[in-house]
Amino acid sequence: MSNKEFTLTDLRRILREAAGEDESVDLDGDILDVEFEELGYESLALLEAGSRIEREFNIRLDDETLTESMTPGSLIKVINAQLAITS
Amino acid sequence: MSVTAVVTGMGVASPNGLGTKEFWSATLNGKSGLGRIQSFNxxxxxxRLAGEILGFEARDxxxxxxxxxxxRMTRLALVATEWALADSGVNTADMIESDMGVTTASSSGGFEFGQNELRKLWSLGSEHVSAYQSFAWFYAVNSGQISIRHRMKGPSSVIVSDQAGGLDAIAQAxxxxxxxxxLVVSGAVDASICPWGWVAQLAGGRLSTSEDPSTAYLPFDHRAxxxxxxxxxxxxxMEPAETARERGATIYGEIAGYASTFDPQPGSNREPGLRRAMLSALANAGMRAEDVGVVxxxxxxIPELDRSEAEAINAVFGRGGVPVTAPKTMTGRLYSGAAPLDIAAALLCLRDGVIPPTVNVAPDTDLGLDLLGPEARAASPRSAMVLARGHGGFNSAMxxxxxx
Incomplete structure (x- = not known):
């Protein structure tokens, strides 16, 4: 595997594809430390986004990873740690 | 004295008109929405014919x-709900969340969504199935999504009794x-014109195989x-009449009476339940047959079902004793969505003093009905009865x- 990296740009795109975008939120803004709930994404939206990330980046994420990653920043960190192991 | 329930707002999504105004004007002009299916080959x-709503872009x-x-059925229902609430003039933000409920009907759930996800399941694998499949194809999903979107946390439910369900839901409301x-948001929207929905409907054995939209759906006609x-x-x-008046709402009309019955076991030779539903609905409204101005x-x-419906109408109102119409000849049968659309048309008919037409049909005179022709008829009914039967023996009258 390549040393592929999961970026905020990837996350924004996948969130939009998986669950759309709340009108009152600027997803392109500084969202790294904003909680997903505040961004308008409930657990099911994160589950759907997670399964798209798994497919695209060929990794496995625990359900807990998704429910316990409260912000985009923390989720990106976990995913990149996974990518480092599998690469 | 029980509380009077009135209709203060309506939102329509019909094959012959998207929006109440568009639907009503098309319907009075006899404009049909039937045609060759466009959403799949x-x-x-x-x-091969259906009444499709063309030009609906959910993203808009x-x-x-x-x-x-x-x-698709949920998208249409959410948009129709938005229109109905705007039409009612009610400000839901001012209301207590638990004072508002949602009761819709459904006949098949979200078939197109389910079809797409099941296709992914068997062609790509379970990890490709949308997490939203967990609810998006459920019968209750329209009630749920309306409830979430408008913060209506009062008593809510879904009624499933095929085409009769549209009336049963309004009665539950x-x-x-x-x-x-x-306040209760009620009615129903169904949409399952996709290959999976289509084969399910074909299996019921009641679809017309005609290729000509003008002769494919001919109730009460010997060519049926x-x-x-x-x-x-x-x-x-829907709201209680008293609070609707207090806030100065425009009231379309009152849900005055309702009853539902179930047909006897096939082969028992006992009379179908429709007549009993009609009589019970009249009794429930405290009205006599002659008070009803249109059915x-x-x-x-289906010839034998047309005959049994005509017999029930004649038994209650007398042969030719009441104008009968079927504007659904312009939309096709909408399953759970059909009767709420008929209720909307009936209320507009009471408001405007005009009975919408029945198109394409050359009535079988043996049936003895005063069936509307292709032209709307001026009349000033004070009351209307809507009938709906569901596959498997459901009969409802409102x-x-x-x-x-």
Whole structure:
């Protein structure tokens, strides 16, 4: 595997594809430390986004990873740690 | 004296008109929404006509958050609800969340969404199935999504009794209003014109295989040979008459009477239940047959069912004793969405003093009905009865009347 990296740009795109975008939120803004709930994404939206990330980046994420990653920043960190192991 | 439940708002999504105004004007002009299926290639199937809502772009009406998690029927229902609430003039933000409920009907759930996800399941694997499949194809999903979007946390449910369900849901909404709920969003929208929905409907054996939209769905006609399915329906806002008046709402009419019955076991030679439903609905409204100025028929276009419906109408109203119409000849049968759309048409008929037409049909005179022709008829009914029958023996009748 390549040393592929999961970026905020990837996350924004996948969130939009998986669950759309709340009108009152600027997803392109500084969202790294904003909680997903505040961004308008409930657990099911994160589950759907997670399964798209798994497919695209060929990794496995625990359900807990998704429910316990409260912000985009923390989720990106976990995913990149996974990518480092599998690469 | 029980609380009077009235309709103060309506939102319509019909194959012959998207929006109440568009639907009503098309319907009075006899404009049909039936045609060859466009949403998929119908060539391999024996039935190829449907009443489709063309030109509905969900993204033009709904936030992007709702698109990945909704079937077409839910998108149409959410938009119709928005229109119905705007029409009612009610400000839901001012109301207590637990004072508002949602009761819709459904006949098949979100078939198109389910079809797409099941296809992914068997062609790509379970990890490709949308997490939203967990609810997007459920019968109750329209009630749920409406409830979430408008923060309606009062008593809510879904009724599943095929085409009769549209009336059964409105009756359940009336029950909730009588128990003290201040506002109920009711009615139904169905849409399952996709290959999976289509084969399910074909299996029922009641679809017309005609290729000509003008002769494919001919209830009460000796050429009757099944129906054309359609998609859509109507959403109604219902409130207690007293609070509706207090806030100065425009009241379309009162849900005055309702009853439902179930047919006897096939082969028992006992009379079908429709007549009993009609009489019970009249009794429930405290009205006599002569108080009803028009009947919106179920109009199955299956010869023996047309005959039994005509016999029931004649038994209650006398042969030719009441004008009968079937505007669904312009939309196809909308399953759970059909009766709420008929209720909407009936209320508009009471408001405007004009009975909408029945198109394409050359009535079988043996049936003895005063069936509307292709032209609307001026009349000033004070009350209308809507009939709906569901596959498997469901019969429902509802009486609406002008507000006092």
């Amino acid at each position: 119908p060539a391999p199937y024996p039935a 009406h709904l936030p992007s958050r709702l698109i990945p998690q909704t079937d 009336r029950r909730q209003i009588r128990k003290g709920v201040r 040979s099944g129906h054309v399915p359609g998609e859509g329906g109507a959403i109604l806002v 919106f028929a179920d109009a199955s276009a 009486v609406v009347r002008v507000p006092e």
